[in-house]
Amino acid sequence: MTATPVATTPELKAPAPSASAIAKKRLSSPWASLVAIVVAVLWTLPTFGLLLSSFRPEMDIKRTGWWTFFSDPQVTLDNYRAVFDEETGVNLADFFVNSLTICIPAVLIPIALAALGAYAFAWINFRGKNILFLAIFALQIVPLQVTLIPLLTIFVKIDISGTFWPLWLAHSTFALPLAIYLLHNFMKEIPAGLIEAARIDGAGHVSIFFRVMLPLLIPALAAFGIFQFLWVWNDLLVALVFAGGGDEVAPITLQLANITGTRGTAWHLLASGTFVSIIVPVTVFLLLQRYFVRGLLAGSVKG
Template sequence: MDNIAGTKSSLTWAVHISVVLLVALWLFPTVGLLVSSFRTADQIATSGWWSALGTQKRQEPAIRVEGDQVQEGDVYVIHGELFPVADAKVSAWGTSSREPEAYEPGQTVDIGDGDTLTVSESGAYTLTSPESLEGKRLPRIFSTAATPPEFTFANYRNVLFSSTAAAGVGQSFVNTLTVAIPATIIPILVAAFAAYALAWMEFPGRSLLVAAVVALLVVPLQLALIPLLQFHNAIGIGKSYLGVWMAHTGFGLPLAIYLLRNYMVGLPRDIIECAKVDGASDFQIFTKIVLPLSFPALASFAIFQFLWTWNDLLVALVFLGTDDQRLVLTARLVNLLGSRGGQWEILASSAFVSIAVPLIVFFTMQRYLVRGLLAGSVK
């Protein structure tokens, strides 16, 4: 399409710029959270994440001079560092909160009693006094410094492995995996057989059944919550993993049957008829010919169902319950939003723990996902 006559080249740059803007706009929110998840709680709370990428100039909290004094000739001296860890650059400093930017780096200042203080650009300070500083109240240093970007994995360690704080994210990760995998695999087989029957077997009521599947495709699962919970309680599985798997299987079936049937109908009739002439039974045709040929459709559905079960909140809340040990990631996140709404370092890293797996699946299997979408909605 891009080299047909009349596509004006003067418009091309405009298209490029528009797409860059669009992509930037769409990425921006996710990148924001990703960057935040690698910042310390302090940094997140005091500055926007977009400033984390460059060097940040900000006023540091006051630091009191400390350290052991050494006698150098007839004066007592304390040497120290304002920023022992970070690689900061001091642009101004002061000794009172009223004038935090009173002095230049490198300047030596008399702070009374004959004491002098100097702060270098790198944050090293020297306090000099004619008499012993033992037991004396030492001055505080206010500084404005530029700190280079600083990132940490501590948040992830914290939410995944620590037993305190946001404990449970690691557990929830396992729970989500436990819900998603069986709930993805089981409906595929059930649906594949049904789809084959609806696509290639002649029997009365077939078109009625197809219509029913299409109708059930849009039935809101909200309607199923209470009746099914009652049913699960009645047969004794109550709120359990088995219940969630069954619920996800039931809710996923219409899409599975619909997608697979649409795909199987499109398989070449010759192959199937030849096999029939050669004496293959329906069961053989299905397992030996149709199933292998339908792999792309099976993959599409598997990805859909996996993303859907991994990301689901409602079904898990209702059929698995809100017991802390069994919370899935999405439910855990909702809890964290409520209880730790301000602690972005925990929220951001927990959110990314939950987003990571679907994103990996998305980027590695995008081809099948797109194919499935096209088969599912354009018909």
């Protein structure tokens, strides 16, 4: 609905101490550090435990806690082999491909559509512009759940259920209101002189969009693209409703949820499977942290 009004500029290395820095210093640093360390440990320990578990032999995982690793270190890659193995029936590789197949169009399509739409709202004068913009802005508040039942009916009726199409179409549609709003705000910031100069040179809206606007838009497109990619990659609800029927189109989150439900005792598969599923988002996060945070700040209220 609303982008958070936050300066998302990367942290400046300002030498002046901030209010909190002073407050912290006065709070007798040892205590402050202790609290920070306790929180950091609490936040890291569960993930660390699972990561360690994923490398322990199946029998060890099922009989002892991960902390016994330190008294009896046993390491194996079997769990990772098992989730890709045909025999265990997990076949994560297939679901990995599904996730990618879902994500790529579900990111590219809404971005392209939203960029074009945002350009129209920002730089073309047409009748009904303000009303239409307000309407699209308002659509951001609609929770996904409200749309799912009728969409399911539509997809069955036009006979594309069980394919990737419902997921592509649904994710693309749900992304549009926020994407248009964000890209519009970004485009409005671009100096009007640039566009007018191009117009005087005889350029139409098509060539202005491609030659003037698109190159300037790349950071905004990247931020939103990464956010949308992770949103789709991590999604469970849309996948359950539109791809719950068969393994052919189900993404990796769905398979992971299935193992949890039907094979809740297969701890060795759960541990390694979870890490396979988070490789992509964690890599994206580590490599593109700045863009990712910016996209997240802007899109945190989606869906």
